[in-house]
Amino acid sequence: MIVMKFGGSSVANAERIRHVASIIQAYKEERPVVVLSAMGDTTDHLLDAADMAVNGTVDIAKVEKLHFDTAKELEIDVPAIKELLEELKFLLTGISMLHELTKRTRDYLVSFGERMSVRMMAAYLEKQGTSAKFYDAWDIGMVSDSNYMSAELLDEVWDNIPKALGDYKNGKQKEIPIVTGFIAKDKNGIITTLGRGGSDLSATMIGAAMKADEIQTWKDVDGILTTDPRIVKEARPVPEVTYEEAQELAMFGAQVLHPRSMIPCRKTGTPVRVKNSYNIKSAGSVIVEKHSGETPRVTAITSVKNVSLIDIQSNNMFGACGFLAHVFNQFLKWNVSVDVIATSEVSVSLTVNGKTKLEGLVEDLKRGADVTVKSNKAIVTLICDASHSSSILEDAFKALHEADINVQMISQGASKVNISMLVDESQANDVVQILHKALFK
Missing domain, CATH: 3.40.1160.10 (Acetylglutamate kinase-like)
Known part of the structure; x- marks a missing residue:
């Protein structure tokens, strides 16, 4: 069946x-x-x-x-x-x-x-x-x-x-x-x-x-692709991804199954195949619990535009632990979801959907911190085997450096299958093209 x-x-x-x-x-x-x-x-x-x-x-x-x-x-x-x-x-x-x-x-x-x-x-x-x-x-x-x-x-x-x-x-x-x-x-x-x-x-x-x-x-495409074919015409089908990789792809902009829909099949190990209704003979891409062979270094690249960056710097009102508690309590209060986050003891940088109304949140955050909001950003995410992060980032940043593009923030996901970077929205397509050329040779 x-x-x-x-x-x-x-x-x-x-x-x-x-x-x-x-x-x-x-x-x-x-x-x-x-x-x-x-x-x-x-x-x-x-x-x-x-x-x-x-x-x-x-x-x-x-x-x-x-x-x-x-x-x-x-x-x-x-x-x-x-x-x-x-x-x-x-x-x-x-x-x-x-x-x-x-x-x-x-x-x-x-x-x-x-x-x-x-x-x-x-x-x-x-x-x-x-x-x-x-x-x-x-x-x-x-x-x-x-x-x-x-x-x-x-x-x-x-x-x-x-x-x-x-x-x-x-x-x-x-x-x-x-x-x-x-x-x-x-x-x-x-x-x-x-x-x-x-x-x-x-x-x-x-x-x-x-x-x-x-x-x-x-x-209407041959399964899951290495990136959006509208951005990179050389994008090619990915034969196999894991449930975890597929969830991360969906979270960061790819039109795969919604992450919550993975929950039932992950419980039973039931494979999910993404197929092309215009090319029914194509095998498509199969989503499974674990890779059947060697885990690829990089599986796919995806991007999300219309992102806002919020930089929050502690003014020492709450102390280090109290500062982080204050920050996340405000996000909970205003029901604002965070996409990517980078932290230090006295500062937090994080991204949210650019459509999110932030006035009330920012006002509350300013009671214990200096807050800056920057709009028109984009998140470019590498779905990859993060155990090879050093070599992946070496190739990625070498290519971006040669193109004179600076990454404004970087975050390695807790799932160990994604590395996300923040760039100006105007550069997003160029970044995807550059990284695809550098990482899919």
Whole structure:
């Protein structure tokens, strides 16, 4: 058994649905469970409809047109989608009367995208002669807490999923399960969404619980690449990365699986393969617990732009230990996440997302320190075997020195698989190009 996950762009229209259906059919002998996101921009259209409803107007024209036009082009009739659209209209009418959209109602609202997507795909596969059955996530036992918009799955899911899909795995059920990603229900039967990386988490949870041979996530490139091909045209596929490396890649800008989605497969050691939906014969990249051969010195290079650097210098008000406590208490108070950090006894330099509002945080920090904020920075990260950090940095800094580029901050991650450096945002692409040329010879 395998699990195949396709994102919204993969099922954005009739042409893409036909293509994904052909991929599913090509793998049907491996008994796939398919996890789908909402079609294209459906989630955005649903949220736009909610905003209109709050202001008193009920309009589902965009959502309705996309799904009706797609069904017509695929030459299928999907009564279940028509029923959902009526339910959606009823929900929006309620929102328009209350002039309010709560987190709980928002989760209910955005669930319609995934629910319509799986019904569309199952109907089309049936038309093509491939037996398929759609499932809403709760049909296979996806139960979460009640933290709407960012729910976490409960431990009972590990037992629920094998019970629900056991007949399919052992061959008694012939229909390929087409399952919604991103959504679940809480103990009270209320629909929830799983937050960032939710569809990836749905797929890895199903794969891990079912002890699948492999979890596949389908994208538009040949797996994980050594860097962004839009920056470096010579970027090449990486055959194998570890879970830890993949998590670090995702944390520092690469479009891999969301870090939280790695948790289920890490518990069971289930491999995850990133494949190209435009090149299905490509092996892609596999994510595993440990490298099967020699650990590469450098696996990939990634970058994050729009970063702010905060330099904090103690004014000795709190003493050394009290200074650090003061700093991190303020970050906790203002709910600001730190990306990269470098410390000494009396100073701290750290980076945050450039979109973060810092006025209140900085004001509180200044009660015990001198604070400077510098914007328009970028983090360039080497995903590497940090046990070879000296030779890696020798090659990296030699190349940067020759290009007259100064690194403003450097941090080796506690995970021992990344080295991050801070540069001006205007230099980020050049730095990635220079390092890729120096480190991937």
